[in-house]
Amino acid sequence: MLELQNISRRFGATQAVSGVSLKVPAGQMVGVIGRSGAGKSTLLRMINRLTEPSEGRILHDGVDVTALRGQSLRDWRTRCGMIFQQFNLVQRLDVLTNVLVGRLNHRPGPLGTLASLFKSFPAEERAMALMALDRFDLADQALQRADTLSGGQQQRVAIARALMQEPRIILADEPIASLDPRNARTVMDALRDVNRRDGITVLCNLHHLDTAREYCTRVIAMQGGRMMFDGPPEGLTAARLREIYGVSEAEFNEQSAMAHAPRAAAEASAA
Template sequence: MLELQGLTRRFGSVTAVNDVRLSIPDGQMVGVIGRSGAGKSTLLRMINRLTEPSEGRILHDGQDITALRGSALRRWRTDCAMIFQQFNLVQRLDVLTNVLVGRLNHRPGVMGTLTSLLCLFTAEERALAIQALDRFDLADTALQRADTLSGGQQQRVAICRALMQEPKFILADEPIASLDPRNARTVMEALRQVNREDGITVLTNLHHLDTARHYCDRIVAMQAGRVMFDGPPAALTGEKVREIYGVSEDEFDEQAEEAVKPKAQRAPKAGLAIA
């Protein structure tokens, strides 16, 4: 069980996450929704301690994660694999090596880091990486440079890399925001497959309500750093969306879509612009 107890993060005078309290059972797939600036990304980054909480605690099976330091903190970050919107692959390296980088945290010390950087991986590790790629129909891309792949393929490579960490959690920060609908479905199906077949807890930030409803067991809706809704997908009705955000579902999705576009592609702000 992952427990967030009064989790708060301030950046100067701005409170990005405000007194969040959640209990997440192992093996659940949770979608976190909200407008840009709602605190979704900060929340995920606090869970694996990439961002430090200003107040509150993170507990896992009774262990105080917020108190971890040194090697214990590195082990926790290995348990919490991150997947990012922009894939975070090394574009000039081949796909197989990008996946093998997921073993980095399993190699303690300077020598472990050096052997990983020099791509001195074992035959067993290479076999595991190929197996992960094959699971998502990517084995034939193993020797291609990462930058030759489509966005959807790159994000599935990122999922394979995460699996090489042997994590307990996958924290996916807007994993489909840069993808077209077909590739978005493929990536969400891959995350759900990992959740269902491997029993890995998945927390994912999403910007489309229908996507969250279709793939997630539970939805957490945030607004201005606070949790405004926490429940099953069916309970997040159109009326509830309007109550929280003051807009219809279609307007919410349109605003969210606009917010994740590159700045050059965004329409001029008018009316119901996203905060």
């Protein structure tokens, strides 16, 4: 069980997240929706402790995550994998090594650093990485440089890397915002497979309600740093959406897509 107790985060005078409380049972797939600036990314980054809460506590199976330091914090980040919009792969390294990087937290300190520098990983870890790549139809690309892959392929490599951490939770921060519809569906299918087959809890920031409705059993809607809705997708009706955001679902999706369009275009040109 992941539990957030009155979590808030301020950046100077800006209240990015304000008093969010929720409980996420193990194995749920939760979609977090909201316009750009609603606080979605800050919320996920606080769970992973990449951003420190200004107030409140985060608990996982009764352990106070907000109190963790040093190795205990590194262990938590291993159990709580993070997937980013821009993939965060080492572009000059081959795909297999990028996936194997997910094992480094299992060998902290100098050993992990040396393994990364010299691509020195045990045979069983290499086998694990190849199985993860094969699961997402990427085994044939194992020895290619990461920067030769499409955006959708790179994001699936990032999911395979997260699986190598053997996480309990995966946090996906706008994982499909930079992708075309076909690649977006492939990535969401991969996340759903991880959730269903491995029983891993998935929290996924999304900018389209229809995607959250299709893939998630629970939807959280944020606006201005506050949680405005928490429930099954069918509960977020057209009337409720208009109450929260002041627009129709079509307008909400269009505005969210436009907000992400510059980043998506930049990613497409880079690819």
